[in-house]
Amino acid sequence: MSLNNKQGFEFSFGWIFALLFGAVIIFLAVYMAFNIVAGERRASDVGLTKSFDTLLYPVGTGLESNKVTQITFPVETRLMFQCNSNGDFGEQIIKTSASSSLGNKYSQNPINVKSKDKYIFAGSSIEGKDFLTFVQPLNLPFDVADLVYFISAKQKYCFIVSKTSSVGKELDNLKKNNYYFNKSVFIGDLNDCPADSNKVCFNSGAGSNCNISISGNQVIKGNKIVYFDGGEIGNSLLYAAVFSESDYYECQVKRLNKRASELAKLYIEKQKMSPAGCGLGLGAALETYANLTKNFNNTKNSLGDVVSLAKEIRRQNEELSCPLF
Amino acid sequence: MRSLVVRYSKAQLKIQEMAFVIVAIIIFFLIAGIFIFNIWRTGLKKDIEMQRIEKSSEIALKIADSPELGWASSTSSCDNCIDLDKALSLKERISSGSSYKDFWGADISSIRIRLIYPQKNGECNKVNYPNCKTITLFNKTEDFHYVGSYVSLCRHDEKKGGYFKCELGKIEVSAKGLE
Numbered sequence: 252m253s254l255n256n257k258q259g260f261e262f263s264f265g266w267i268f269a270l271l272f273g274a275v276i277i278f279l280a281v282y283m284a285f286n287i288v289a290g291e292r293r294a295s296d297v298g299l300t301k302s303f304d305t306l307l308y309p310v311g312t313g314l315e316s317n318k319v320t321q322i323t324f325p326v327e328t329r330l331m332f333q334c335n336s337n338g339d340f341g342e343q344i345i346k347t348s349a350s351s352s353l354g355n356k357y358s359q360n361p362i363n364v365k366s367k368d369k370y371i372f373a374g375s376s377i378e379g380k381d382f383l384t385f386v387q388p389l390n391l392p393f394d395v396a397d398l399v400y401f402i403s404a405k406q407k408y409c410f411i412v413s414k415t416s417s418v419g420k421e422l423d424n425l426k427k428n429n430y431y432f433n434k435s436v437f438i439g440d441l442n443d444c445p446a447d448s449n450k451v452c453f454n455s456g457a458g459s460n461c462n463i464s465i466s467g468n469q470v471i472k473g474n475k476i477v478y479f480d481g482g483e484i485g486n487s488l489l490y491a492a493v494f495s496e497s498d499y500y501e502c503q504v505k506r507l508n509k510r511a512s513e514l515a516k517l518y519i520e521k522q523k524m525s526p527a528g529c530g531l532g533l534g535a536a537l538e539t540y541a542n543l544t545k546n547f548n549n550t551k552n553s554l555g556d557v558v559s560l561a562k563e564i565r566r567q568n569e570e571l572s573c574p575l576f
Numbered sequence: 577m578r579s580l581v582v583r584y585s586k587a588q589l590k591i592q593e594m595a596f597v598i599v600a601i602i603i604f605f606l607i608a609g610i611f612i613f614n615i616w617r618t619g620l621k622k623d624i625e626m627q628r629i630e631k632s633s634e635i636a637l638k639i640a641d642s643p644e645l646g647w648a649s650s651t652s653s654c655d656n657c658i659d660l661d662k663a664l665s666l667k668e669r670i671s672s673g674s675s676y677k678d679f680w681g682a683d684i685s686s687i688r689i690r691l692i693y694p695q696k697n698g699e700c701n702k703v704n705y706p707n708c709k710t711i712t713l714f715n716k717t718e719d720f721h722y723v724g725s726y727v728s729l730c731r732h733d734e735k736k737g738g739y740f741k742c743e744l745g746k747i748e749v750s751a752k753g754l755e
Contacts, residue, residue, distance in 0.1 A: 265591050272598060294620065302627070339675040367679050368642065394643040394653075513674065514643055520665035524702055527732040529661070573732050576648065 288353055293362060299328065300347040300364045307369060307384075307399060319429035321404075322382045326350055329357045329378045330401070332371050332495075334502035339513065340367040341506035370503055371399045372491040379403035383432050385425055387487035391557065392565035393518065393576040395511045398487050400494045402435060408493070409437040409444035411452045411461070418453075418486055451493055463493055468555075472497055478550035480558040483565075501549055508547035508557065515541035518575050530575025536564050629751075632684075632723040636749040639680055639687060640727045645747075647730040657742060660731040663689050663711045664700055670714050677714045686722070686750040688712040691729060693744040706731060724748035 303322075326349050333344035348361040357378075381404035389395045402408070412419045419438050426433045437444055441460060444450050452461035464471040468478050470492035477497050479488035492500050515537045522530035522537070540560050547553045568574045639645060640656055644666055647657035670676050680687070689711045700708035729745035732738060 263587065265587060265594070268591060269594065276598075276602075298623070298627075340679060366681065368638075394646070394648055396643065510643075513669075513676070516674075517644060517662065517665050517669055520668055521659075521661050524665060524668070524705075525661050525732070526706065527734040527738060529732050573738060 292349075292351060292353075292358060296348050296358055296361045299324070299349055300345055300362065303330075303347055304345060304364050304366060304369075307371070317385075317424065319383050319385045319425050319432040321429060321431055322384060324349070324380055324382075327378065327380050329376060330373070330382070331361070331376045332373050332401075332499070333363075333375070334499050334506065335365075336502045336505040336509070338367075340509055341502070342367055343369040343371055343503075343506075345369075345371070368396070369399065370396050370507060371401050372495040372500070372503065373401035374406075374494075375496055375499060377401070377403045377406070379405045381405075381431055383429065383435060385432075387485065387490060389484065389487045389507060391484055391507075391511055392561040392568065393514060395507055395514060398491055398507075400490050402494060404431045404435055407435055407437070407445050407448035409439075409441075409448040409450045411441050411444070411450060411455065412438060414438055416453075417481075418489065421486060465489070465493075476551070477501060478554050480554060482558070483562055484558065504550055504554070505547055508544040508553070511557075512541045512545040515544065522575055525573075525575075527573055529573035530568070530571065531573075533564065533567055533571070533575055536560070536567060540564060629723060632749045632751040633725065635680055635684060635751075636723060636725045636747050639749065640725065640747045642680075644676070644679075645689075647728075647742075654728065654730070654742075656725070657728040657730050658689060658745065658747065660689075660706065660711070660729045663713070663729075664702070664705055667700070667711050667713050668702070677716070681751075683751045684749060685716040686712070686748075687714060688722070688748050689727075689729065689745060690748065691743060691745045692726070722748035722750045 328350065329348045331346040331348075333346070335342040335344060342365045344363045344365050346361045346363045348357040350356050351358075382401060383404055384399055384401045386397045386399050388397050410418065410422060414420065414423050422436055422438055426436055426438070437448060441450060441452070449462045450460055451463045451465065453465045454467075455461065455464065462472070468480060470477050470479060470489070475497035477492050477500050479492050481489050488504070491503065495503070518530065519534055519537050519541070522534055540557075543553070543557055543560060547557065568576060637656070640658055645658050645663055647654050647659040647662075666676065691709050696707060696709045698704060698708045698710070700706075700711045724746045727745055727747050728742040730740055730742040733741040
């Protein structure tokens with residue numbers, strides 16, 4: 252390149268060739284580096300989701316029930332939970348994304364892991380390094396599934412309820428065995444609740460300072476109402492409604508009913524082929540129950556009927572000399 | 577005959593030299609890249625296989641305690657106990673088209689329950705049950721390796737006025753990629 256010629260710059264072929272080729276090489280190097288980093292990040296997220304999925308197995312088997320299990324990720328992680336109620340069992344969709352200092356903090360489109368036998372109740376997207384989980388079985392009228400509740404240790408919930416009530420007693424027991432849960436869940440008076448906590452009020456009417464209001468069999472969150480049954484079947488659906496968003500809760504309850512329907516059909520088959528004649532006379536009620544749960548619409552219209560039939564089947568089963576379940 | 581002599585200028589030679597060096601560097605990086613990619617892929621494959629084995633063992637226990645197989649009554653429950661009546665009913669449901677085949681994951685290619693003691697023979701069906709050894713819930717492929725856990729196999733026995741009888745068994749799971 253010469254600057255002496257006043258008519259302009261003179262580029263030799265060597266320079267043009269070197270510049271063009273250099274630019275191409277640098278572009279390829281940068282492109283490959285970005286691709287490798289993105290690929291590694293995706294592979295790491297898939298590994299993380301799979302590990303998390305596997306990690307939830309002992310939690311869901313009831314081995315760890317009545318106990319808070321703490322799950323700690325190596326780095327700040329975003330967990331996303333989605334529900335799909337299509338098909339015979341629906342699907343629990345889990346996405347995890349580990350935070351990264353390169354590019355976006357969290358991957359925009361992490362790969363998901365789907366499972367048909369899990370029922371996780373949590374916010375649709377929660378972030379943190381430490382997460383807390385506990386399990387409650389759903390008996391309707393037989394064991395249908397273990398419901399897994401999942402919160403970030405950063406989240407705070409304040410239950411405005413007496414410690415002598417069934418919810419108060421259960422949560423108090425859980426608080427006693429985990430330091431983080433004790434710091435995340437509070438029981439007591441509205442005035443004692445931390446300012447940044449989700450306040451869960453019982454039978455005090457919607458509004459005022461409550462984020463979530465529970466009145467009778469209703470859980471009111473903003474302008475959405477979902478229903479649960481806190482009678483004989485315990486508080487499992489109450490916690491499910493509190494810890495998850497309304498639409499997600501409806502979808503998961505629908506999935507649970509689909510599984511209950513399949514289980515009812517399984518018990519009908521067992522009753523028919525039991526060499527000992529167990530469950531004699533329960534067939535018709537189970538048939539009705541299987542149809543009712545299969546066509547479950549929403550908690551407002553269908554849950555009451557399902558629960559009352561489940562109670563009747565349980566009563567009949569308990570009276571048998573050889574119970575079916 | 578006049579011979580043709582091609583004369584290169586100094587600059588042309590330098591360009592050629594540079595071009596050769598660049599091509600050589602590219603080839604070197606390509607070979608190195610392929611080598612690194614292969615090592616990374618082998619590592620990833622092993623990781624995935626290990627995860628599958630771990631997951632299969634966990635799943636075997638999980639399935640044994642699931643409502644579909646677990647032995648429980650309204651008054652009591654039993655960890656790692658399989659209700660053998662339910663297991664055979666589940667096999668019948670699956671063979672009649674129930675979608676339980678993919679319920680515990682599409683990776684699970686086979687689940688079977690074997691009676692270890694007392695010794696019996698044959699695959700269970702409605703006719704020979706409970707005098708049989710194995711209940712194969714489903715079997716998607718013949719190419720598999722089983723990972724399992726010991727469990728109690730319980731059923732209601734009508735003899736001696738009726739009682740719950742439990743025997744030693746094993747639940748075995750096979751997943752894709754297990755060798």
